[in-house]
Amino acid sequence: MHEFRIDGPITGGTPAALAAFLKTARGAAVQITINSPGGDAIAGSAAYAQLRGYRGAVTVTVEGVAASAASLIAMAGRPIQMHDGAFLMLHEACGGAEGQAATLRDRADLIDRVSAVYRRAYAERSGKSEAEIASIMEEETWFTAQEAVAENFADVILQPLRVAASIDLTIFDFRNTPSALRAAIQRKPSMTEQTTLQEPQAATIQEISAIARRANLGIDWVEAQAKAGATREAATDAGLDAFAAAYAAQVRPSTVRVLQDEGDTARDAESEYVAARILGRSPVGPAAGLRGHTIADIMAHRLEQRGQRLGRGMAAEQIFARLTTSDLPNLLTNGASRAMAELYPTVRTRLVELAQVRDLPDFRPTTLIRLAQHKPLDLVNEGGEVTAAFPLENGEQIKLATFANVFPVSREALVNDDLGGLAEWMSASAQGAAARERLLAAGLLTAGSGLGPTLSDGLPWFDAARGNIGTNAVLSATALAMAVASMRSLKDGKGNTVFALEPFAIVVSPEREYLARQLVAELTATTTRAEVQPYNLTVIVEPALTGNRWWLAPRPVTRRCITMGYLDGRQMPTVETFTTPEILGATLRIHFDVAAAVQDPIGWVTNAGG
Template sequence: MTIHLRALTPRPKSLDQVSRTVEAIVSTGADTARPGFVERLDLRGADLSRLIGSAVLNAHRAGSIEDQLGVVEAAELRAEGLWVRIKFRSNDAAQSVLTDIGEGTLRGLSIGYTVAEWKETRDGERRIRTATRWTPLEVSIVPVPADAGAHFRAGEHQMEVETQTADQSANNGAVLTRAQTNAEIRSIAETAGLTRDWADAQIDAQAEPDAARAAAFAAMQTRSAQTQTRTTRAVITADNTDPAVIATRAGEAIFARSHPEHQLSEAARPWAWRSIGDVAREVLHLRGVSTLAMTSETLITRALHSTSDFPLILGDAVGRELRRAYAAPASGVRTLARQTTARDFRAKRSIMMGEASELEKVPEGGEFKNGTLDESAESYSLATFGKIFAISRQALVNDDLGAFTRVPAMMGTAAAVFEAAQLTAKVASNPAMSDAVAVFHADHGNLAATAELSVTSLSAARLAMRKQTGLSGALIDVVPKYLLVPPELETLGEQTLATIAATKTADANPFANLTLVVEPRLTSGTQWYVLADPATIDGLEYAYLEGAPGPQIETRAGFEVDGVQIKVRLDFGCGWIDHRGWYRVG
């Protein structure tokens, strides 16, 4: 009886001791058991941009440069799987590993990777998670590989055929049982990278191992013909020469790590899920700086002090977090003031035109008479407010995302609180206007004595606002829209404005259309305000420097502080433009 045996050669013929290189298949995408699920890698979704030039490690250890055995010189997807060419270092540890590989005593390979997108499926009772977008980061030489198909290559032909002849008597008449045959067929399918369904079909057909091997080779040839060999390159593209573009994309990716709900833009996806050290490495690569054998600490220090991109990236991530906190629900008074801009820091004057004189009849052939416009000027100016804080080098090396969330969020909240306090102070302090009369004053027709909040007192306030006149003495018909109260009057305000399903006219609530606004910074528990829509009539106004609304961020590599320094600047001002749109009781 002739028994044909086929086995992988233990000595990879692709090994070149002179150039210290060897070829390998580091992943076939095979199933790997994880706690609670089976993990698969879809090789078509691999982003190989980080793999070329990455480290080859000793069993995934990366604590020091001694753990690095070499680098990946080339990588591409082939029909067999993820192919790489490895170049080993010339030190004693790497040479020892290279010798063991050549002797066939060290065969295991593994990869380290990050996953950007998963696909969940089920196979009966098994939960399967397939990585559809993932990035290999390193290759490791290991004693026990998770992927049984990962191996050092023999050369262009992966299998060598060895034929041995032995008669049945030499094997004591042993004949493979059906169970042993089925196990052999499953082993053939796994080695050839074929599916479980293929193996089941061979077993159902009662195939012998020789016939299954022939079918496996035929299936592999068909698969090779149908699969186009390609090299995948996810490149961080050429607009990467612009530091502002790099900062926007990489900063968004860092922000998204702290906020998984954030939907990354397509332009930022190549930067997704990278650690701070990874971002520093990529920035140095883009600027032509070699990062071979650099530790995370060295990468970050070099990126901070030799490129402008890295501080900008960190500043963008911080700025996004600061703006997120700053854009939280605004204070009561801030929603009732009008936003505008100022071109510089000189006094900002808002001109309020008086009502045009009334129209006069023009007789046939007569002339139109000239009218006049009155004007009144109020002014305020911007001032600069700010603070500097630092993110330490230790926090960057530790990839501490909290440094990009806690402090910036507090600064953003502080900026919003500051603006609200400035605006509330303008309301509570009742400053004098250009006519030397306080904003809320009997001479302005917008101040009433203390009165309990009720339909009656609201009615009196509305009447007074309706009777307001402009600079020329003509009625301007101010329409109330908001009721502003301190927290002490919030419940009473809700009750007063509540819609009532009245059964008779006298019970109807005429103020149900007013909007209640509560400002906790108002210190008087008895004063309350009725005001018009700021879009229809001037009143309280605030401004930012033109082109710089809200808090602005600047970054630089720290000198006094070992890390990156971030300056938060706010150019802001506020003031009263007109008194006619507001009415105070109390």
């Protein structure tokens, strides 16, 4: 099984490393091992989305600590394993900012939206209501392995493994760190433990991939190093040797520097600084040292790293004239991409939570295969033949489409270090891409006057013959009870009941938001902790929907009727920057390759709403 380790803080580079790892895994089962105090909340959200959208099996193991953003990533596991003595911590998102009142308000709003993303993920995994999760997060709640399993945040408890002491929790201002964990961190390891910790460990696939990228080596080299069980030091030496052999005739001091960690750290800090400028927040990590610098200052430093001598006080115009054709595009692309990774998860439609995510390799139509029947397993006598009990039938087709926009950054804006227009465009583009994604998803619900698109069997998604249309009624406790009964009685084309369907979300238009939330609040208020609560309902309000019609959707882990497809699994817009001789300055382009389709009609129930 392919393993990806998250040791230490979650940073802006974590999602990129995880994406490279998942691409290498190619749909095979993966093991995500976590021992982390958390870190970048947005990066944690992006990593969680990548794992939830991965088509292969994902097993998560918490070795010591999965706190803050790391606990969200852990929620993507099916199953989630925790070593006895490990801890899981949930709390609200936090962050800082500087600037005028409007900037601070925008930052506070962003943090609220990030916390909402976390609440929904925790609620989906545990089956608790978002109100319960909000209370847990507000209190900064720490769970032992036993408590996490009892509260449905984990599935399996493994044998104790003493690794938590390797985590530095002092870099985060946690207020409720358990005394047992604090003592474990402060206790010095014995000589036996020290010897064990000092034994060389095989490099993780992401460490080998990082070395390969720096040395311009291919996937075959990565797989060979991983198969050989190379340590990080051995892989680094092998990468340097391979790089030297391939480029011996072209080696220059500036070329070798790309293999040095200092150069990578500088590039990462530059990207973080540009992203912070675009988002109007404070830069974090090494990028904090760039506060107050202009784009020209950053480019001047890059030129000096290459050995160019710049006169004191050289004008920005002269600095830009010395850049290569890729310097400025790379800086803007990396910074804008990081900003997009923070912005986009906060504006996406919640309908995506209910969908199956597919990685589509190209723009050709792809057939979504589904089960033709759902009969129980057959009894097989000793020596008897095992027959195919789950035949497949041709399903619907999904085909990617591209949606794009461009924004010119003028030469004057770059010289004047004015990124205000770019910041506005990035915010608008993120919302525009999210609007397109929501229109595609919501369009499946509104097609056919609310009955959905006509599927390959000749019937619309919602049809009386499928049993997924309720008697026309205003949303109420009685109408909801009938919809729940209908969902649990749904049958496949062969007449077999589709078991395990569990009501999860009421989907409504803004006109019916108050009514839906009031109903769910009343149902929740009548249930105490001591009573049996078979499920908790959440309300999804989709602005792209109109009218009185409402839908009841099953818990995603039991059924996903909608499929969202993304080119190479990239669930957010791609940002590119390019320059041309005809244009002074640079042009940023955003494009989003996305599609939506109904994969299986069995699961959802709809009602015209009276």
